[in-house]
Amino acid sequence: MKIRLFAFALILASLYSCSGGYSGQLLGVQDRPGWNNIIPYGMVYVPSGTLHIGQSDQDLNNAMVQKSKSISIQGFYMDATEVTNNEYRQFVYWVRDSITAKTLGGTYVQADDAGTETVNWEEMEALDYSDPEIEAEMEQFYVAENERFWGKKDWDVANLNFEYYWIDWKEAAKLVNKGKPRSEFIRTGGPVNVYPDTLVWVRDFSYSYNEPMTRNYFWHPAFDDYPVVGVNWHQAVAFGAWRTKFWNDYHLSQEMVINDDFRLPTESEWEYAARGGRKNAQYPWGGPYTRNAKGCILANFKPGRGNYPEDGGFYTVRADAYWPNDYGIYNMAGNVSEWTSSFYHENSYGFFHDMNPDIRYDADPNDPIAKKRKVIRGGSWKDVAYFLQVSTRHWEYQDTAKSYVGFRNVLTFLGRSIND
Secondary structure, eight states: OHHHHHHHHHHHHHHHHSIIIIITOOOOOSOOOOOOOOOOTTEEEEOOEEEEESOSSOOSTTTTTSOOEEEEEOOEEEESSOOBHHHHHHHHHHHHHHHHHHHHOGGGEEEOTTSOEEEOHHHHHTOOTTOHHHHHHTGGGBOOGGGOSTTOOOBOGGGOEEEEEEEOHHHHTSGGGTTOOGGGGEEEEEEEEOSOOTTHHHHTSTTOOOHHHHHHTTTSGGGTTSBOOSOOHHHHHHHHHHHHHHHHHHHHHTTOOOOOOEEOOOHHHHHHHHHTTOTTOSBTTBOSOSBOTTOOBOSBSOOTTTOGGGGSOSSOOOTTOSOOOTTSOOOSSBSSEEEEEEEOOTTGGGTSOSBSOOOOOOOOTTSOGGGGEEEEESOOTTSOGGGGSTTOOEEEETTOOOTTEEOOOEEEOOSSOTTO
16 A cells, blocks of 8 residues: 555656646645644534534523524534633733734844834833832833822833734625625724723622722632633724734744634534534533432532622632533633624524524624624523523623623634544
8 A cells, every 4th residue: 555655646646747747637736734733722622513503491581582593503613611810911912922922122123035124022022010210211101100009110001002903804895896806894892901800809899898899800820711801892802913913923033834813702602512413402511400319519600699709709600610511611700791793683593594694794883782782602600500501692882891791712623523
């Protein structure tokens, strides 16, 4: 067999070497790069498949917003856990360091072949923010002296803004736009302030002492592996754009082929992943109960009439707490609700396509508030069990941050199956 393969390779080589490299044969372009699907760190593979969406419990009030329907979903990678505080902090630091590099200039920036300046990250790794000269140069980005608490010099988080770009493929695909320059379909996202709203812990609950969470949740090492909260939909989208750039910049520097974009899951992708391959499952672990045979609670939510610590956590818990579902994904029920990319429409199940269904609407600031609703899924640490069901739909305004809403990313799988 090896001799035959070697002989076939020799024949192809001889054909390619003759008459302009092809010898009149249809061989395809021969200098194409190799491609191997690489599962990004912290993600799991969710294979293509079908599912039957719709309510999984008797719920007359929501019977019209969770209609039964069979849909098919293309395979994708999904974060095994919600994006954590420490992972999101990497995004915040990247934005801070980018601003610093462009302000300092010199060896902290470098120009590519086209003359475009980019951050010299090797130099930035050695930068000492406590250096008096660096502090003096960056003084404009710190909190004003009369605003400092006990004289501590902190960055003014209002300066931590990120701008990104995306292509409006749906607009570009319209026949009336055929032939128009592609610059007309390039959109700018932001600038988006990337710092989480840590005051949500106080704002979300009246007559409730949650100030320690505001002071510590995003910064204290005790919460590094807990899901980031206080992030609105725009910030979650910006994180995906940054993560894509961060991934692509490295792979291009290594002359490797890049993948598709990191993004928020669609509502349908989220439910498909949450079910873990189980048909008609009420919860990610199957159901129909929130406790196992030993009486142990299976997710972080509000059990009974409000016994918050009974499930092992008072507020959020580690992003990898409890058992994962059959796809290896943690906390698809409880802990924090999760943003999706989908626009919330009460009757969307009634008219969207059965192939990778998704409804998206990019609301302008002046649009009616009803057009700014985005689907959130999964329920949270402060919700009752109903919201943990894989079929339950809920929404939040895209410009609103909450102490019980986080997110995770997906990445479309390129190919039929990871086993190919």
